[in-house]
Amino acid sequence: MKGIFEGFPEDSVSPFERLQKRGVSRRDFMKFCTAMAAVLALPETFAGKIAEAIEKAKKPSLVWLEFQDCAGNTEALLRATKPTIGEIVLDILSVDYHETIMAPAGKQAEKSLDDVVNNQKGKYIAVVEGSIPLKDNGVYCCIGGRSAIEIAKRVCGNAMATIAVGTCATYGGLPAAKPNPTGAVSVKEAVPGITLLNLPGCPVNAENITATVVHFLTFGSLPAADSLGRPLFAYGERIHDHCERRAHYDAGQFVRQWGDEGHRKGWCLYEMGCKGPETFKNCPAVKYNEGTSWPVQAGHGCIGCSQPNFWDDMSPFYRRLPKVPGFGIETTADKIGAGVAAVAAAGVAAHRIARAIQGKGKEEDK
Numbered sequence: 011m012k013g014i015f016e017g018f019p020e021d022s023v024s025p026f027e028r029l030q031k032r033g034v035s036r037r038d039f040m041k042f043c044t045a046m047a048a049v050l051a052l053p054e055t056f057a058g059k060i061a062e063a064i065e066k067a068k069k070p071s072l073v074w075l076e077f078q079d080c081a082g083n084t085e086a087l088l089r090a091t092k093p094t095i096g097e098i099v100l101d102i103l104s105v106d107y108h109e110t111i112m113a114p115a116g117k118q119a120e121k122s123l124d125d126v127v128n129n130q131k132g133k134y135i136a137v138v139e140g141s142i143p144l145k146d147n148g149v150y151c152c153i154g155g156r157s158a159i160e161i162a163k164r165v166c167g168n169a170m171a172t173i174a175v176g177t178c179a180t181y182g183g184l185p186a187a188k189p190n191p192t193g194a195v196s197v198k199e200a201v202p203g204i205t206l207l208n209l210p211g212c213p214v215n216a217e218n219i220t221a222t223v224v225h226f227l228t229f230g231s232l233p234a235a236d237s238l239g240r241p242l243f244a245y246g247e248r249i250h251d252h253c254e255r256r257a258h259y260d261a262g263q264f265v266r267q268w269g270d271e272g273h274r275k276g277w278c279l280y281e282m283g284c285k286g287p288e289t290f291k292n293c294p295a296v297k298y299n300e301g302t303s304w305p306v307q308a309g310h311g312c313i314g315c316s317q318p319n320f321w322d323d324m325s326p327f328y329r330r331l332p333k334v335p336g337f338g339i340e341t342t343a344d345k346i347g348a349g350v351a352a353v354a355a356a357g358v359a360a361h362r363i364a365r366a367i368q369g370k371g372k373e374e375d376k
Contacts, residue, residue, distance in 0.1 A: 049221040049296060050233065050243045063228040070226070071134040073126050074108035075165060077151050077158040078185040078194055079140025082213035083176040084110045089299070090216040103223065106134070109153075120154045127168050135226070136169035138162065141178040141185045142200040145193030162201050171205045171232055172197065175219060177315055180210035180240075187321040198239065207232045208239040210291075212315035217296045218244045238318065240290070249286040249312050252294040255279065273309065283328040284311030291316040 044057040076084065088111070105111075107123040114122060126134050140158075143150040148157035166172045174197040177183040185194035198206055209218055222241060225233045233241040250256065258264070259278040266272060266281055280287070289312050297304040306312055314324040 046221050046224045049217050049292075050225055052243075056228075060224060060228050063224075069104045070223075071104045071106050071126055071130055072137060073106055073123055073134060073165060073169075074137040074139065075161060076109050077138065077140035077142050077162070077179075078192070079176065079178050081110060081139070083139045083211075084108075086213040086216045087219060090220065117154075123165070127165055131168045132170055134169055135223075136166050136172040138166065138172060138174050138179045138197045139176055141182045141194035141196065143185070143192035143194050144200065145191070150192040159200055162197065166197065166201045166204050166206075169204070171207065171226070172201075173219070173222060174198070174206060174208045174210075174239075175214045177210045177212045177320065180208040181318045181320075183212070184321055187319075205232070206239055207235060207241060209244070210240065210316040212320075215244075215293070215296055215298060218292070236290075240316075244292045244296075245290045245316065247290065247292070249289045249291055249293055249306075252292075253286055253306055254294065255306060276309075279306060279309075279311040281330050282311050283313075283326070283330055285314035285317075285320075285324050285327075285331065286312040288324075288331060289314040289317055 040057060040061060043060040044054060046060055047054055047056045050056075074084075106126045107119070109119070112119060112122065140151075142148070142158045142162055144159060148159040151158040153161060174180045178185060178194075179197050182190070182194050182196050182199075185192060186196075196208075197204075198208070207222065209222065211218075218241070221243065222233060225231075225241075225243075233243055235241050236245060238245075250259075253259075255276060255278045258272075258276070259280055263272060263277040264281040265277050265279050268282070278284070284306065286306065293304045293312070294306070297307070311327075313327045314320045317324065
């Protein structure tokens with residue numbers, strides 16, 4: 011930011027050279043590039059290409075807008091470690107506006123935003139956190155005397171690309187839950203027709219934000235997305251398909267009550283309301299807090315926060331889904347469990363019959 015971070019002038023120095031000055035070794039840098047290749051679902055061999063791109067790239071300018079939000083996505087970003095927020099802000103990106111972390115306030119802060127929009131039209135990245143209220147001319151969210159919808163149209167409309175981070179910016183989130191008193195909507199609804207990528211989650215995983223930026227630096231474009239505008243590398247598969255408790259689901263082993271034997275043994279949380287079978291996100295692979303854990307690993311079911319209208323459609327959060335996708339319209343978890351048990355029992359019986367026949371044959375041969 012101009013005048014905010016002294017001693018880091020914009021020049022021909024590459025992001026990696028800046029990282030080196032801050033004590034980041036080549037080995038650590040390559041580890042980061044390899045990790046980003048993994049998050050982006052790219053072969054490990056792409057680590058070299060990612061490294062080359064970051065070494066040569068000019069720091070892109072980024073502005074981060076906050077509207078109807080809890081700042082949870084900003085908090086997630088502040089806790090990023092690979093790279094840290096300091097390395098992101100100072101070395102990889104030129105973060106020219108972010109209300110929470112920038113030093114200026116008031117008119118000086120708004121001038122930083124105006125300078126980017128006026129002088130870098132079509133060259134900067136806009137990040138939006140929070141939903142945008144439309145009711146009563148958008149009066150329910152105003153910054154610097156301007157409504158959120160006015161700011162979003164101007165900033166996102168002139169950006170090279172916009173990234174909606176978190177469920178509120180992506181779908182409207184909690185502010186848009188029934189009865190939606192402020193008329194909250196997503197960025198896509200508020201500013202249609204822009205180049206937009208959605209990163210839903212409550213909060214979004216900082217690794218997915220970083221991976222999206224790295225993809226942009228490496229390939230010069232946003233990553234491939236699904237029908238909801240979510241990058242396939244992070245939202246292309248169901249949580250259910252990669253959950254560490256999946257084997258218990260297939261075996262019909264479910265937690266029936268908090269703290270019961272199954273809960274203590276790490277059985278499937280589907281009966282306790284886990285929405286993993288209908289939720290698309292890479293939580294089981296990327297996890298949170300430096301890959302330490304995620305809700306299901308910690309013993310709590312997924313609430314489907316990366317899905318549209320999750321607050322209304324996925325609740326009550328502790329009641330199981332009525333039907334399971336992928337196993338037939340009328341198949342439920344109980345039937346799956348019973349079916350697996352029946353097949354297993356039949357297999358054991360068949361094995362015993364085969365052994366008996368083999369034994370009888372041997373006796374007749376004597």
